[in-house]
Amino acid sequence: MPELPEVESVRLALAERLPGRRVRDVSVLGPHCLAGIEPDAFAAAVQGRVFAGVGRRGKYLRLDFVGGAFCIVHLRMTGRLVAEPAEGPPPRHTHLLLQLDGGDRLRFSDVRKFGRWWWNQVPPGMAHLGPEPLDRSFTAAALGRALAGRNAPIKAVLLDQRTVAGLGNIYADEALFVAGLHPARRAGDLTEAEVRRLHHAVRTVLNEALHFGGTTFLDFRNGLDEPGAYFARLRVFRRSGLPCRRCGTPIERLRVGGRSSHYCPRCQGRGVACR
DNA sequence: AGATGATCCTGTATGC
DNA sequence: TGCATACAGGATCATC
Numbered sequence: 001m002p003e004l005p006e007v008e009s010v011r012l013a014l015a016e017r018l019p020g021r022r023v024r025d026v027s028v029l030g031p032h033c034l035a036g037i038e039p040d041a042f043a044a045a046v047q048g049r050v051f052a053g054v055g056r057r058g059k060y061l062r063l064d065f066v067g068g069a070f071c072i073v074h075l076r077m078t079g080r081l082v083a084e085p086a087e088g089p090p091p092r093h094t095h096l097l098l099q100l101d102g103g104d105r106l107r108f109s110d111v112r113k114f115g116r117w118w119w120n121q122v123p124p125g126m127a128h129l130g131p132e133p134l135d136r137s138f139t140a141a142a143l144g145r146a147l148a149g150r151n152a153p154i155k156a157v158l159l160d161q162r163t164v165a166g167l168g169n170i171y172a173d174e175a176l177f178v179a180g181l182h183p184a185r186r187a188g189d190l191t192e193a194e195v196r197r198l199h200h201a202v203r204t205v206l207n208e209a210l211h212f213g214g215t216t217f218l219d220f221r222n223g224l225d226e227p228g229a230y231f232a233r234l235r236v237f238r239r240s241g242l243p244c245r246r247c248g249t250p251i252e253r254l255r256v257g258g259r260s261s262h263y264c265p266r267c268q269g270r271g272v273a274c275r
Numbered sequence: 276a277g278a279t280g281a282t283c284c285t286g287t288a289t290g291c
Numbered sequence: 292t293g294c295a296t297a298c299a300g301g302a303t304c305a306t307c
Contacts, residue, residue, distance in 0.1 A: 078285085111285060112300090151278075258281095260298095
């Protein structure tokens with residue numbers, strides 16, 4: 001599931017390959033991935049454009065073209081955006097192919113078809129994103145203000161992209177472990193010290209995962225079709241029943257905010273959980 | 276308004 | 292072995 005570190009890994013890879021390349025041809029194989037534009041109109045709009053740069057905001061990728069036009073791309077669960085040599089037929093579940101000058105292509109594949117592309121428009125969710133967790137604007141005080149008065153479990157509030165941009169199920173669980181906080185704690189009940197720990201933990205796990213190129217279970221690939229290496233370093237996510245790396249207690253799993261949450265009942269058992 | 280739950284989708288894992 | 296069912300999750304929408 002691409003979260004901030006995975007999307008940033010894609011951005012880094014594409015930013016090395018796309019700028020300066022012209023789109024020679026566009027094939028729309030799966031029109032469902034285009035939001036608010038017809039396949040023919042999209043192809044006509046993109047064909048002939050030259051890539052200027054690749055940006056990221058939260059889990060959204062931004063493909064900029066010379067002249068100011070842009071695409072926004074969200075990979076959701078299983079989307080892959082890969083720059084590769086244009087050799088052979090595209091793999092199964094490929095929905096978009098952009099043939100580039102010079103023999104390469106930009107390929108968008110997505111098994112579960114949740115991923116979306118927008119042309120020259122900012123999608124609704126992107127307009128209300130919280131701060132970038134690795135920017136200076138994301139401070140412990142800002143996090144504290146975002147949590148104040150919230151009655152929902154801290155895990156659910158961390159998954160809300162209006163709180164912080166870019167956290168998903170993996171790194172929300174990892175950050176709560178590092179901060180020593182139970183995922184079902186009521187967000188508004190965290191003490192100032194706990195908010196500071198959580199703020200630091202969010203930045204720590206995201207920076208670590210970024211360094212290792214993100215987490216790959218089955219699906220994630222970066223912009224060069226390579227998996228991430230952070231899986232082996234996960235502290236709690238998908239480790240139910242395995243010993244806590246810190247204290248040896250078996251990791252437990254609990255459904256919080258409709259999502260499975262993994263935590264150490266000993267390291268994250270302090271304080272009062274809401275229920 | 277804030278919180279919760281259903282929805283989309285299909286490959287993989289589990290259960291019988 | 293084979294079939295049926297459950298499960299995974301990001302964002303959006305509907306319903307409290």
